[in-house]
Amino acid sequence: MMSRTLRLSDGLGTRVIEAGAGAPVLLIHGVGMRAEAWGPQIAALSRDHHVIAVDMPGHGGSDPLPGAPRLPDYVAWAARVIQALGLGPVAVAGHSMGSLITAGLAVDHPDLVSRAAILNGVHRRTPDARAAVLARAAEIAAGRAGIEGPLDRWFAPGDSALRDQVADWLRTVPQAGYAAAYLAFAEGDSVYADRLGEIRCPLLVLTGDGDANSTPEMTRTMAAMAPLGRAAVITGHRHMVNLTAPEAVTNALRAWLTEEKATA
DSSP states (O other), rough: EEEEEEOTSOEEEEEEEEEEOOOEEEEEOTTTTTTGGGGHHHHTTTTTEEEEOOOTSSSTTOOOOOOSHHHHHHHHHHHHHHHTTTTTSSEEEEHHHHHHHHHHHHHHOOGEEEEEESOOOOOOOOOHHHHHHHHHHHHHHHHHSSSSHHHHHHHOOTHHHHHHHHHHHHSOOOOOHHHHHHHHHHGGGTTTTGGGGOOOSSSEEEEEETSSSSOOOHHHHHHSSSTTEEEEETTTOOOOOOHHHHHHHHHHHHHHHOOOOOOO
């Protein structure tokens, strides 16, 4: 596995970790995480794919986006990442905030995306859920947001070792990058919500049945909107399902990567 900084067309640096050879797969993590959050999938998929996991702007070793970026700005950043990689259209999988970016990429830049996977994505939150996530965005911006609440939602009681690893990432994420990305995430559930039917490539939409924020209902709704959409719900798991159920998630991604393309 190799780590390097990719220089984008706007001059910003983006850290990527790469492994394997073959057809390219780009992995985009969620708010507060870093590329290593895809560890199990990097190890498994790199056996027969060129896997590129990227630090989101303002996370890990990646430069932040300027100003007050919103979801379309992160989508445009991801398009620049793919262009800088120079690998042609790539398969893109995103988790949480990364899934919103992935959906936007597949809508706005279909020439750059060969297939898309949305893991633990959100789609049109209820008013109460939207108010709660906007309140947390304000707390993060003010520097007074704790991490125990999210960790309680993301992990079951038996996931202590994984919870500790994710807690370390949350504690070390740069504050400005975290706050900017979280606000874009909080406001982003409706940005591309009505345009998922424009995604013409194979689309996997996956969540855990215990994820209270990225619900199975959301997952099935999103998959049904796309002509080549397919829903998968992992039983007994919550938001960090790619870490807590790595084999099930990797198997779903392998099926998605080998799925025959059809004319949508």
